[in-house]
Amino acid sequence: MNGWGVLALAGLAEIVWSQSIKPTDGFTRLGPTVVCVLLGASAVYLLARAMQTVPVGTAYAVFTGIGAVGAVSLGVVVHGDPVSPERIAALALIVAGVVAARVTV
Template sequence: MPWIWLLLAGAVEIAWAQSIKPTDGFTRLPQTLLCLVLMCGAVYLLSRALQDLPVGTSYAVFTGIGTVGAVLTGVVLRHETPSPVALAGLALITAGLVTVHLGTAD
């Protein structure tokens, strides 16, 4: 179950990352409130995972999911174009996340 909490935290972090830009520098109240709710939700879910997983592992996976997910959703939703070098970096991050998961006892 802790890995489920961590995956959910990462998914909410992706949504949170995408919710920042529409706040327009935190000048748009509804968008800012959504951003804050998503931020709190991501941290809450991360805290649930931390009940059973090490902090270092959890935070590395959480931020890795957020990084890869934010880039990929940026590509899909905002038509952003990462460079080939950036894509290689994302592949390395993904490989690292899988490696960390495989190397962690549940």
């Protein structure tokens, strides 16, 4: 798999990791905390692998962009987080930035 594919997997791992934080209840629950730490380590490992071929700054920006959009989207769909035109516009700008980062490298 090429660096961009690994980077996409890293972003997906970050999304899952972000959702695994709350169940740890402030890292007071052992099982969820172990899952959270493993997911976080997996995301960073995949990011490091992607950075072998994708420029560091671009990889990190895309990684965090995927994670942010995914985390907010899951928050809205799963947890009923609020939606507003401004929030949708912010997410659209992040997606546009990720796309621009990809096509300009």
